[in-house]
Amino acid sequence: xxxxxxxxxxxxxxxxxxxxxxxxxxxxxxxxxxxxxxxxxxxxxxxxxxxxxxxxxxxxxxxxxxxxxxxxxxxxxxxxxxxxxxxxxxxxxxxxxxxxxxxxxxxxxxxxxxxxxxxxxxxxxxxxxxxxxxxxxxxxxxxxxxxxxxxxxxxxxxxxxxxxxxxxxxxxxxxxxxxxxxxxxxxxxxxxxxxxxxxxxxxxxxxxxxxxxxxxxxxxxxxxxxxxxxxxxxxxxxxxxxxxxxxxxxxxxxxxxxxxxxxxxxxxxxxxxxxxxxxxxxxxxxxxxxxxxxxxxxxxxxxxxxxxxxxxxxxxxxxxxxxxxxxxxxxxxxxxxxxxxxxxxxxxxxxxxxxxxxxxxxxxxxxxxxxxxxxxxxxxxxxxxxxxxxxxxxxxxxxxxxxxxxxxxxxxxxxxxxxxxxxxxxxxxxxxxxxxxxxxxxxxxxxxxxxxxxxxxxxxxxxxxxxxxxxxxxxxxxxxxxxxxxxxxxxxxxxxxxxxxxxxxxxxxxxxxxxxxxxxxxxxxxxxxxxxxxxxxxxxxxxxxxxxxxxxxxxxxxxxxxxxxxxxxxxxxxxxxxxxxxxxxxxxxxxxxxxxxxxxxxxxxxxxxxxxxxxxxxxxxxxxxxxxxxxxxxxxxxxxxxxxxxxxxxxxxxxxxxxxxxxxxxxxxxxxxxxxxxxxxxxxxxxxxxxxxxxxxxxxxxxxxxxxxxxxxxxxxxxxxxxxxxxxxxxxxxxxxxxxxxxxxx
Numbered sequence: 098x099x100x101x102x103x104x105x106x107x108x109x110x111x112x113x114x115x116x117x118x119x120x121x122x123x124x125x126x127x128x129x130x131x132x133x134x135x136x137x138x139x140x141x142x143x144x145x146x147x148x149x150x151x152x153x154x155x156x157x158x159x160x161x162x163x164x165x166x167x168x169x170x171x172x173x174x175x176x177x178x179x180x181x182x183x184x185x186x187x188x189x190x191x192x193x194x195x196x197x198x199x200x201x202x203x204x205x206x207x208x209x210x211x212x213x214x215x216x217x218x219x220x221x222x223x224x225x226x227x228x229x230x231x232x233x234x235x236x237x238x239x240x241x242x243x244x245x246x247x248x249x250x251x252x253x254x255x256x257x258x259x260x261x262x263x264x265x266x267x268x269x270x271x272x273x274x275x276x277x278x279x280x281x282x283x284x285x286x287x288x289x290x291x292x293x294x295x296x297x298x299x300x301x302x303x304x305x306x307x308x309x310x311x312x313x314x315x316x317x318x319x320x321x322x323x324x325x326x327x328x329x330x331x332x333x334x335x336x337x338x339x340x341x342x343x344x345x346x347x348x349x350x351x352x353x354x355x356x357x358x359x360x361x362x363x364x365x366x367x368x369x370x371x372x373x374x375x376x377x378x379x380x381x382x383x384x385x386x387x388x389x390x391x392x393x394x395x396x397x398x399x400x401x402x403x404x405x406x407x408x409x410x411x412x413x414x415x416x417x418x419x420x421x422x423x424x425x426x427x428x429x430x431x432x433x434x435x436x437x438x439x440x441x442x443x444x445x446x447x448x449x450x451x452x453x454x455x456x457x458x459x460x461x462x463x464x465x466x467x468x469x470x471x472x473x474x475x476x477x478x479x480x481x482x483x484x485x486x487x488x489x490x491x492x493x494x495x496x497x498x499x500x501x502x503x504x505x506x507x508x509x510x511x512x513x514x515x516x517x518x519x520x521x522x523x524x525x526x527x528x529x530x531x532x533x534x535x536x537x538x539x540x541x542x543x544x545x546x547x548x549x550x551x552x553x554x555x556x557x558x559x560x561x562x563x564x565x566x567x568x569x570x571x572x573x574x575x576x577x578x579x580x581x582x583x584x585x586x587x588x589x590x591x592x593x594x595x596x597x598x599x600x601x602x603x604x605x606x607x608x609x610x611x612x613x614x615x616x617x618x619x620x621x622x623x624x625x626x627x628x629x630x631x632x633x634x635x636x637x638x639x640x641x642x643x644x645x646x647x648x649x650x651x652x653x654x655x656x657x658x659x660x661x662x663x664x665x666x667x668x669x670x671x672x673x674x675x676x677x678x679x680x681x682x683x684x685x686x687x688x689x690x691x692x693x694x695x696x697x698x699x700x701x702x703x704x705x706x707x708x709x710x711x712x713x714x715x716x717x718x719x720x721x722x723x724x725x726x727x728x729x730x731x732x733x734x735x736x737x738x739x740x741x742x743x744x745x746x747x748x749x750x751x752x753x754x755x756x757x758x759x760x761x762x763x764x765x766x767x768x769x770x771x772x773x774x775x776x777x778x779x780x781x782x783x784x785x786x787x788x789x790x791x792x793x794x795x796x797x798x799x800x801x802x803x804x805x806x807x808x809x810x811x812x813x814x815x816x817x818x819x820x821x822x823x824x825x826x827x828x829x830x831x832x833x834x835x836x837x838x839x840x841x842x843x
Contacts, residue, residue, distance in 0.1 A: 123230030124257030143693025163228025179297035255369035318434035333448025341456035368421030387423035399556025485539035511550035599645020620790025625651035646679035755821035
C-alpha cells in the first residue's frame with residue numbers, strides 16, 4: 098500500500114513539467130498572435146487610431162471571455178471540462194492556418210464596427226480558445242496533482258508570454274514572412290492541442306473521479322466576498338494602467354526609440370513571474386522596499402531633464418517593475434484556495450482590462466497630457482503593502498484622532514510646500530515633502546499625499562500650467578502636440594513628444610520663410626523650388642503629413658496642392674487654430690484628406706499627381722506599411738510618368754536609406770539622396786534643421802535635372818543611393834527594422 102501511494106505521488110509530481118510546457122506554449126502563442134495579426138492588418142486597414150483602438154478592445158474582450166469560459170466550465174466534473182475544451186480546440190482549428198479573412202472593408206465602412214467584425218471572424222475562435230489555457234491548465238494541475246498549489250504555474254504562463262513578446266520583433270519578424278509566421282503559429286496551435294489532450298488524460302476518471310468528487314465538499318473553500326474581489330481588481334488594474342502610461346510617458350516626454358514599447362510590457366509580464374514564483378525571495382525583498390522606491394522614483398518621475406533621457410527612461414522602467422512586483426505580490430498573498438482559482442484569474446483579467454482601457458482609450462480623450470501616469474503612481478502608493486520602518490514611528494502616528502490630525506498636517510504642509518516651490522523654493526520644498534513621505538510610510542493616505550506633492554513640485558505644476566494655457570497643448574490617439582512660443586527669439590514651434598514638427602518665424606516679413614527640415618537647402622526645398630522647371634507651372638502637388646504646414650510656403654500660383662493627414666488634431670492646429678499661418682497665407686483652400694495616406698492614395702485616380710512628398714513619421718516611429726514595395730507601387734500609380742516622389746528619412750535611431758534603395762531597385766525608380774547637415778553649412782539658415790530626403794522618379798531625366806552639378810551646395814548635395822548588401826526590399830509580407838538600427842548596424 099505504501100509503495101502504491103509513493104508511486105502515485107511520484108506520478109503526480111511528474112505531471113508538473115507537462116502542465117508547465119502546456120501553459121508556456123499557450124501563453125507564447127497568445128502574445129505572438131497580437132503583433133502578427135497587426136502586421137497582417139496594417140496594409141489593409143491602415144494605421145488610424147480607430148483601427149488599433151478597436152483591435153485592442155477585441156483582444157481584451159476575447160481574453161476576458163477566455164478567462165470567463167475557464168471559470169464557467171471549472172464548476173463541471175474534470176472529465177467533462179476536458180471534453181468541452183478539446184471540442185472547442187477542434188472547432189477553433191477550422192480557422193487554421195491563422196490569418197485575416199479575404200474581405201476588404203467597404204469604402205464607407207466605420208472602423209469601430211468593421212475592425213472588430215474582421216478580427217473576430219479572422220482569429221476570434223483561436224484567440225478565445227488559447228486565452229483560456231493559463232487558468233484552465235492550472236485548475237487541471239491542481240486536480241491531477243492531488244491538490245498541489247497550482248499558482249506557481251502562473252509564473253510559467255507569463256514567462257511564455259514574455260518569450261512570445263520578445264521573440265516576435267527580435268526573432269520571428271526578421272526571419273519569416275507573414276505566410277511563414279502564419280504556419281509557425283498554426284503548428285504551435287496543433288502542438289498546444291496535443292499537449293492539452295495529454296493533460297486531459299492525467300485528470301481523474303472513473304473510480305478516481307468518484308473519490309475526488311466525494312472529497313470535494315470537504316476541501317471546498319469559502320467564496321471570497323465582494324470587497325476581496327474588488328481588491329484583486331484594483332491590484333491588477335494599477336500595474337496594467339501604469340505599464341501603458343509608462344510607455345506613453347517614455348515615448349512622449351523622454352525618448353522615442355524603436356521597439357521601446359516592448360520593454361514596459363516585458364517588465365510587466367516578468368513581474369508576474371517573480372510575484373507568483375514558488376521561491377518568494379525576490380518578490381518579498383522588492384515588496385519590502387517598494388514604498389521607499391515608489392516615493393523616490395515616483396516623486397521625481399515628471400522632472401523635466403532632457404539632458405539624460407536614457408537615465409530617466411531607466412528610472413521610469415524601474416518604477417514600473419517595482420510597482421508591478423509589489424502589487425502582484427500583494428495579489429498573490431490574497432489568492433484564494435485552488436478551487437477558487439479561475440474566479441481569481443477572472444478578477445485579475447477584469448482589472449487588467451480596466452487599467453488598459455483607462456490608459457489607452459479614456460485618458461487620450463479626457464486629458465491633454467499624460468496625466469494618467471502620475472495618477473497611476475499615486476494609486477500605486479495607496480495600494481502598495483507598507484509597514485512602519487521603526488516601531489517608534491508607528492507609536493508616534495498612533496491611531497484614531499491622533500492619526501487623523503497628523504494626516505491632515507501632512508496634507509497641509511505638503512500644500513504649503515507646493516505654494517513655496519512655485520515662488521522659487523523648489524529644492525527646500527521638495528526636501529521637506531520627501532521627509533514627510535518617508536515618515537508617512539506605513540500610512541497609505543498621508544504617504545500618497547506626500548508623493549502627490551513631490552509630483553506636483555517636480556514637473557507636475559508646469560504641466561498643469563501648460564494645460565491651462567489656451568491652445569498650448571492638444572492630445573489625440575497619435576500623441577501629444579504642444580505649441581510653444583519663444584517671444585524673445587520670435588519663434589513658434591509645434592512639438593510632438595521630443596521631436597519638433599514645425600517651426601514658424603514671427604518676425605515681420607519672415608513668417609513665410611521655410612524652416613526646420615524644409616528649408617530651401619533641404620532636399621524637399623530644392624525639389625519644390627525647381628518644381629516649375631521639373632513639372633511645369635501647373636504641377637499637382639500632394640503632401641503626406643501636414644505638420645505645421647511649412648511646405649505650403651513653396652506653393653506657387655497655378656499649382657494645385659492637396660494634403661494627406663492621418664490625425665485630425667494636426668489639421669486643427671495647422672489650419673484652424675490660428676497659431677500657424679502657413680496654410681492660411683500660402684495654401685488657403687487646399688483640400689486635406691484625413692485618413693491613412695496609403696489607403697487614400699490607393700483610391701486616387703491614376704497619374705493624378707506630379708509631385709508627392711512623404712513626411713508621415715511621428716517622432717522617430719516608422720510607418721512600415723508606407724515604405725513597402727506595394728506602397729511604392731501605389732505612389733508610382735498615383736504619379737504621372739514624369740512625377741517626382743520625395744521621401745523624408747531623417748531618423749535618430751534607424752538607417753532607412755537601404756529600405757528606399759531596395760524599393761527603388763525593385764520598382765525601377767531613378768533615385769538620389771541629399772543629406773543636409775546644419776553643422777556643415779557655412780551660413781546656416783535661422784531655425785533650420787539637419788535632414789535627409791530621397792528623391793525618386795520613374796523618369797531619369799527628372800532626377801538628372803534635380804541633381805545637376807551646377808546646383809552644388811557646400812552644406813551637402815545629391816548623391817546616388819547606397820544599397821545594403823543582402824538587404825531585401827520591404828514588402829507587406831516581410832519587413833523588419835532590426836537590421837537598420839544604427840547602434841547595431843555594421
